[in-house]
Amino acid sequence: MHDALPLTRRMMLAGMGCACCTGLIGAGEALARVSPGAMRPLIGPGYRPTDADERGMWAEYERVEQEIAGSNLLITDPNLVSYLRSIVGRVGGVAANDLRIYLARIPEFNAFMAPTGFMVVFSGLLTRMRDEAQLSAVIAHEAGHFLRRHHIRRWRDVRRRTDLFAIFAMGAGVGGAASGVYLGDAVRLAQLGTILTLAAYSRELEAEADAMGVSLMAETGYEPLAAPEVWRQLIQETEASAEMRRRRPRRGYSLLASHPAPETRMTDLRLSAAEVRTAGRTFDRGRDRYVAALANHRKMLLDDQVKLNDPGASLFIIRNLAADGWTGMLRYYEAEAVRLRGRRGDRELAAQSYADAVRYPDAPPEAWRMHGYALIQAGRRDEGKAALARYLQLAPNAPDAAMVRHSIQQ
Amino acid sequence: MIRSALVLLTASSLALAGCVQTRQFADVEFSPPQGDFSLLVMRPYVSVGQIQTGGLVEPRAEWTEQARGYILEALRQQQAARGGRTEILETRGGVRGMSDEEVAEIERLFGAVGSAIVVHRYAGLTLPTKRRQGLDWTLGQDAVRLGQATGMDYALFLNAQDSYASSGRIALQVLGVAGCLIGFCAPQIGGGSQQAYASLVDLRTGEVVWFNVLRAQTGDIRTREGAAQLVDRLLGHMRAGRNVRNRRN
Amino acid sequence: MKKVLIAFFAALSLAACAGGGGGEGGYRAGGFGSPRFRLIEPREHDVARTMRVTPTMRWNRTPRMIYDIPREENWTLHGLPLDGLTFIGGLEDGRPLVRWQRRRDIRQVPNFRADMSPPEIASMIETFYRIRAGSVSFTMTGLQPRTFLGQPGFQYDYEHLGGNEVTRQGRVVGAVIGNRLYMILFDAPKRHFFPEIIPEVERIIDSARLENERQRRG
Numbered sequence: 001m002h003d004a005l006p007l008t009r010r011m012m013l014a015g016m017g018c019a020c021c022t023g024l025i026g027a028g029e030a031l032a033r034v035s036p037g038a039m040r041p042l043i044g045p046g047y048r049p050t051d052a053d054e055r056g057m058w059a060e061y062e063r064v065e066q067e068i069a070g071s072n073l074l075i076t077d078p079n080l081v082s083y084l085r086s087i088v089g090r091v092g093g094v095a096a097n098d099l100r101i102y103l104a105r106i107p108e109f110n111a112f113m114a115p116t117g118f119m120v121v122f123s124g125l126l127t128r129m130r131d132e133a134q135l136s137a138v139i140a141h142e143a144g145h146f147l148r149r150h151h152i153r154r155w156r157d158v159r160r161r162t163d164l165f166a167i168f169a170m171g172a173g174v175g176g177a178a179s180g181v182y183l184g185d186a187v188r189l190a191q192l193g194t195i196l197t198l199a200a201y202s203r204e205l206e207a208e209a210d211a212m213g214v215s216l217m218a219e220t221g222y223e224p225l226a227a228p229e230v231w232r233q234l235i236q237e238t239e240a241s242a243e244m245r246r247r248r249p250r251r252g253y254s255l256l257a258s259h260p261a262p263e264t265r266m267t268d269l270r271l272s273a274a275e276v277r278t279a280g281r282t283f284d285r286g287r288d289r290y291v292a293a294l295a296n297h298r299k300m301l302l303d304d305q306v307k308l309n310d311p312g313a314s315l316f317i318i319r320n321l322a323a324d325g326w327t328g329m330l331r332y333y334e335a336e337a338v339r340l341r342g343r344r345g346d347r348e349l350a351a352q353s354y355a356d357a358v359r360y361p362d363a364p365p366e367a368w369r370m371h372g373y374a375l376i377q378a379g380r381r382d383e384g385k386a387a388l389a390r391y392l393q394l395a396p397n398a399p400d401a402a403m404v405r406h407s408i409q410q
Numbered sequence: 411m412i413r414s415a416l417v418l419l420t421a422s423s424l425a426l427a428g429c430v431q432t433r434q435f436a437d438v439e440f441s442p443p444q445g446d447f448s449l450l451v452m453r454p455y456v457s458v459g460q461i462q463t464g465g466l467v468e469p470r471a472e473w474t475e476q477a478r479g480y481i482l483e484a485l486r487q488q489q490a491a492r493g494g495r496t497e498i499l500e501t502r503g504g505v506r507g508m509s510d511e512e513v514a515e516i517e518r519l520f521g522a523v524g525s526a527i528v529v530h531r532y533a534g535l536t537l538p539t540k541r542r543q544g545l546d547w548t549l550g551q552d553a554v555r556l557g558q559a560t561g562m563d564y565a566l567f568l569n570a571q572d573s574y575a576s577s578g579r580i581a582l583q584v585l586g587v588a589g590c591l592i593g594f595c596a597p598q599i600g601g602g603s604q605q606a607y608a609s610l611v612d613l614r615t616g617e618v619v620w621f622n623v624l625r626a627q628t629g630d631i632r633t634r635e636g637a638a639q640l641v642d643r644l645l646g647h648m649r650a651g652r653n654v655r656n657r658r659n
Numbered sequence: 660m661k662k663v664l665i666a667f668f669a670a671l672s673l674a675a676c677a678g679g680g681g682g683e684g685g686y687r688a689g690g691f692g693s694p695r696f697r698l699i700e701p702r703e704h705d706v707a708r709t710m711r712v713t714p715t716m717r718w719n720r721t722p723r724m725i726y727d728i729p730r731e732e733n734w735t736l737h738g739l740p741l742d743g744l745t746f747i748g749g750l751e752d753g754r755p756l757v758r759w760q761r762r763r764d765i766r767q768v769p770n771f772r773a774d775m776s777p778p779e780i781a782s783m784i785e786t787f788y789r790i791r792a793g794s795v796s797f798t799m800t801g802l803q804p805r806t807f808l809g810q811p812g813f814q815y816d817y818e819h820l821g822g823n824e825v826t827r828q829g830r831v832v833g834a835v836i837g838n839r840l841y842m843i844l845f846d847a848p849k850r851h852f853f854p855e856i857i858p859e860v861e862r863i864i865d866s867a868r869l870e871n872e873r874q875r876r877g
Contacts, residue, residue: 052470059471060457070502070514072824073795106795247763307797309786310766339779340786342769366778373776400802403777403813518824519850525823526738537719537738538698547737550851 033268034207036215036276041094041147047117054115054152061116068102068120075103075123075297083293084121084139087132091140091216093147101139107304109234113142115151126294127301128233128317130324132286133226136217141227144212150205157202210265211272218276223283228269235262237316244312244341287324299364302333311341328360332367339370351378358387365394369404376407430629432643434622435531438544440651442620443564443610445493450562450613452499452517455569456481458632473632480637481570488641497562507559516552520567520618523547524609527621544651548617557613565613570606570640572631604629608644620648694722699734705870707732707748710808710841713866716859718744726758742847742856744863749839756787766790773838777802780840781815784831794819794827807834808841808869818849828853832864843867 049055068074075081084101092099100118108124119142129135145151210227217224242249277283294301306314314337322330335353338346351374357367372387385408392404443449458473486496502510502517527547530537540546556565604627610620624644630636649655699718706712707730721733721743730748735741750756752773760767768787775783781802788794801816812834820826828849833842845860847853 052472056459056471056474059474066501070510072511072514072518072820072826073822241765245763245765247765304789304796307782307786307789308766309769309790313765336782340769340782342772369778373778377774377776399799399816400778400781402801402803406804407777514824515826515850519848521823522740522825522848523737525740529740530738535694535696535739537696537735539717539719539736548851550855552850 033271034204034211036211036218036272039144039148039208039212039215041212042149043095043147045094046098047095049152051152053155057152057155058116061114061118064114065100065116065118068104068118071104073104073106075105077297080293080297083289087136087139088119088143090220091136091213091222092143093216093219095143095147099143099146105304107301107308109237111138111142113145113151115146117146119143123297123301123304126297127305128237128320129230129290130287130321131226132290133217133223133284134230134233135290136220136222136286137213137224137227137230140216140222141209141213143216144209145205148205148208148212150209154202154205206265207268210269214269214272214276218273218278218283221282221284223285224273224276225270225283226285227273228266231262231266231269233320235266237313237320240316241310241312244310244315298329302329306333306336306340309340311337326360328357328363328367331357331360332364332370335367335370347374347377350374358390365391365398368394369398369400372404373407430624430626430643432622432624432647433532434620434647434649435527435545436621436649436651437546437612437617437619438651438653440544440619441654442648442650443489443492443494447493447564448495448497448562449489449564449566450497450499450556450560451482451485451566451568452520453501454478454482454498454566456571456631458572477570477572477631477637480634481631481641483634484638484641485568485645487638488645497560505556505559508556512552513556516549516556516565519549519552520609520611523549523618524567524607524621527609527618531621532623542652545618545621548615549611550616553611553613553616560613562613564619565611567609567611568606568644569608570604570631570644572604572629604631604640606640606644619651622648696721696735703866707746709748709870710746710867711870712746712843712863714859714863728754728756728758736856736859737852742852743845744860745842745844745846747833747840747842747844749836749841752838756783757791771840773835773840775835777813780813780833784815784844785817788819788829793821795822796820805832807832807843807864808836808867810834810836812841826850830857830860836869841869 049058081101081103084103088099088101089096095117098117102118102120103126104120104122106122106124107127108122109128110122111119111125113119119139121139125138126135129138214224214227217227239249302318305317308314315334318330318334318337322334331353335350335357338353339350351371354367354371354374357363358371368387368391372384372389372391375381375384375387378384388404388408391398392401392408395401398404456474456478458470458477482498489496499505499513502513505513527545529535530540531545553565557563604624606624608622609618611617612619622644624640626640626643629639629643631640650658697720699714699720701713701715701717703711703713709730716736718734718736721735721739727733728747728750730750732746732748734744734746736744747756750771753770755768755770757768768790769783771783772779781799785797785799788797797817797819799815799817801814803814805812805814807813812832815831815833817829818826819829826849827846829844829846831842831844833840835841843860843864845853845857847856
C-alpha cells in the first residue's frame with residue numbers, strides 16, 4: 001500500500017484491528033464456546049456509523065480502502081475477483097451487498113476485515129485452501145466480525161481499559177510488526193494483519209466470529225466442517241514448518257499469549273459445526289468451482305510460497321492439496337521445495353519428483369527444464385538434453401530460452 | 411506507506427531539543443517560486459487524532475476534515491500572495507491525459523526518492539558524490555510528463571499529522587506505540603505533536619528542488635490560525651539554493 | 660549481500676535508535692564499522708577483494724554491514740532506497756549469499772553449490788530477494804549466456820515488486836570460476852533509475868577482471 005498509514009494510524013488499526021486467522025493467538029482467558037445459534041447480526045443492511053469515535057474510524061478506513069484499491073500489490077484478474085465476490089455475496093449475511101473484497105499478492109495465510117466493510121484476503125490463503133467451503137469459512141468468519149461490530153466494540157474496550165495488560169499487548173503487537181518492516185512495506189500489509197491479530201480482537205470476539213461464521217456457512221449450504229479443517233491445517237502447517245527447522249512452533253507473537261489454544265478453537269469449531277449440521281441437509285464443498293477459479297493462478301500461488309524456502313510449510317501445503325489427488329503441478333513444486341531445502345540427498349529426491357512430475361499431462365514446462373538439468377547433473381547428458389529440448393518446445397518464448405539452448409549445445 | 415514512514419523518520423532525526431523544528435534542503439539552483447507560477451498539490455494528506463491511553467491515536471473525522479480544509483485554504487492564500495496559482499489533485503484520476511496508474515507510479519517513485527533524501531540528507535548518511543550539492547535527486551521524465559499533462563510548474567507533496575492528548579494518556583506513551591517502531595524511535599513526549607513534510611518537484615525538469623520537515627509540539631491545526639501557522643512554518647520560509655544565494659551576495 | 664532495502668532499513672535504525680522487533684527474518688542493526696560512505700572515483704578499483712573494475716562516474720561505496728558476506732562490496736549512485744550495485748567476489752561452494760543465517764531460520768536463502776544449473780542460481784537469487792528484501796512478486800525477464808571475467812557465465816534479468824509498491828528492475832552478470840560464484844548485481848527502480856544507470860553498470864561489468872592468482876594469494 002502506498003501512503004497509507006502513519007504509525008499513529010496504524011496503531012489505531014492495531015487497536016481496532018481486523019485480522020483473523022493468521023496468528024495462533026488467543027488472549028489467554030479461558031472462555032466458553034459461543035453457540036452459533038446465539039449469533040445474530042448487530043447491524044442491518046447499509047449500516048452507517050453515527051457516534052464520533054466510529055465515524056472517525058470509518059473516515060480513516062475509507063482512506064485506507066482508497067489506497068488499497070489503488071495498490072499494485074492487488075491481484076485484479078476480474079474472473080478471480082468476481083469469484084471471490086460471489087462467495088462474499090453468499091456468506092455475507094445481511095451485509096452481503098455492503099461488503100467489498102480485495103485480493104493482495106502476499107504469500108501469507110491472512111485475511112482481515114476493516115470496520116467499514118472491506119475485506120483483504122492474502123493470496124497465501126488461496127494457496128492453502130482445498131475447496132470453496134474452506135475459503136468460505138475464512139470469509140464468513142471475517143464477515144462475522146463486521147456483522148457483530150467487533151472493531152468498534154474492541155476499540156471501546158481497549159480505550160476503557162487502563163491496565164498494563166492491554167497496553168503491553170498493544171506494544172507487543174507493534175514489536176512483532178517491526179520485523180515486517182525490514183522485509184519491506186508490503187509485508188507490512190501482512191504485518192498489519194499480524195498486529196491486528198494480536199491486538200485486535202479478544203478471545204471472546206474471535207469466538208463470536210467463529211460461531212457467526214459457522215452459522216453463515218450452514219445457512220448458505222457450505223459444509224461447516226470446513227471451518228475446523230482450516231484450523232487443523234493451519235496448526236499442522238505451523239508445526240511442520242517449525243519441525244523442519246528444529247524449533248518450537250510459533251505460538252504467537254505475544255509475551256502474554258500464555259495459552260494460544262488454537263486446538264481449543266478447532267475443537268469448538270467442530271462442536272459448532274456439528275450443531276448446525278441438521279440431519280438430512282446436504283452441504284456443498286465446491287471443490288470443482290474452486291479448482292476452476294484458481295486454474296490460471298495456481299502456479300503463481302505455489303511459486304510465491306515455495307520460493308520462500310520454508311520447506312516444512314511448503315511441503316505440508318502441497319501434500320495437503322495432494323490429498324485430493326496429485327497433479328504434475330504439485331509434483332513439480334514438491335520437487336522445487338525439496339531442491340531449495342538443499343539437505344544432503346535432497347538433490348536426488350528432487351530429481352525423482354521432477355521425473356514424476358513430467359509424467360503428468362499438466363506438468364508445467366519448467367518441470368521439463370529442471371528434469372533436464374537434474375539428468376545432466378546425474379551424468380545422463382543425452383536424456384537431459386532431450387528434456388531441455390522438450391522444455392523449449394513447450395515454452396519457446398521462455399525468458400531463459402537462450403540459456404537452455406546454450407546448455408543443450410554444450 | 412512510504413509517505414508516512416517518511417514523516418516519522420525525518421521528524422525523529424531532528425534533534426528533540428526545541429518545540430518547533432524545521433530543516434530544509436534545496437537544489438543548489440533553487441529559487442523559491444515567485445511571480446506567475448502554478449502549483450499542483452499531490453493528494454495532500456492530513457490526519458488529526460486524539461491520543462488515548464497507551465498511546466493509541468483515535469482518528470477524529472471532523473478534526474481531520476476541518477484541519478485539511480484550513481491547511482489547504484492557508485496554502486492557497488500563501489501561494490497567491492507570491493503570485494502562484496494552486497490546484498489540488500484530490501485523486502489519482504484527476505489528471506487529464508494520464509491514467510490513475512501513471513499518477514500512482516509518480517507517487518511511488520517520489521516515495522522511494524523521498525526515502526533516499528531522508529536517509530542521505532536528514533539521517534546524516536551523506537553520500538560523498540552529493541556532498542555540498544544541496545538536494546540532488548530527480549523523478550525523471552515521469553514528472554515532466556505530469557507537468558505537460560497538467561500545465562503546472564511545480565508539484566507539491568504534503569503530509570501533515572497531528573495528534574492531541576486526551577486525558578487518559580499516561581507516561582507509558584514513551585514505551586508505547588509511537589516508540590520504537592520500524593527500527594527507529596519517535597517517542598512523542600508531551601501533549602500533542604505535529605509532524606509534517608513538504609517537498610517541491612519542478613515539473614519542467616523533474617527534479618526534486620526543495621524538501622522540508624517540521625516537527626512541533628505546539629500549534630493546533632484544527633483552528634484556522636493553527637493551520638495557517640503550520641503552512642507558514644512548513645512553506646513560509648523557503649530558502650534559495652546555495653548557488654543562487656552565493657550569486658546574490 | 661546488500662539488497663538495497665535491507666541496507667536502507669538498517670540505515671534507519673542507525674539513524675535513530677536501534678529497536679523494533681527483529682522477529683522472523685528480522686535484522687538487528689548494530690555492529691557497523693564506520694557507517695560512512697566513501698567516494699569511488701572514476702578509475703580502476705579493487706572490489707570485493709578479488710576483482711578489478713573501472714567505473715566512468717563517481718560512485719558511493721556503502722559501509723560494510725554485519726550481514727555482508729566476506730567478499731562483498733556495495734556501491735550506490737543515488738542512495739540506498741534507490742539503486743544498488745553489489746559485487747560478490749567469489750562465493751564459496753556450500754555458502755549462502757547472506758551472513759548470519761541461522762540453521763533455525765524458518766525461511767532460508769539456499770546455499771550456493773558449484774554445480775548448480777543456471778536456473779538454480781537464478782532461483783537462489785530470487786529467494787534471496789523474496790525473503791531478505793521483501794519482494795512479493797518476482798519475475799525472470801531473461802537468462803542468457805554471457806562471458807564474465809573472461810569466463811563463460813550468465814546474465815540474469817528480472818523485475819520485482821516490494822511492499823512499497825515500487826517496481827524494481829535488476830540485472831546480475833556472473834560466472835562460476837574455480838568453484839566460486841562471482842557476480843555483479845544491479846538493482847534499481849524500473850522507472851527512471853534503472854535505464855539511467857544501466858549503461859554505466861554495463862561499462863563496469865565489461866571492465867571487470869579477476870585479480871591474478873598471485874595477488875589474490877598475497
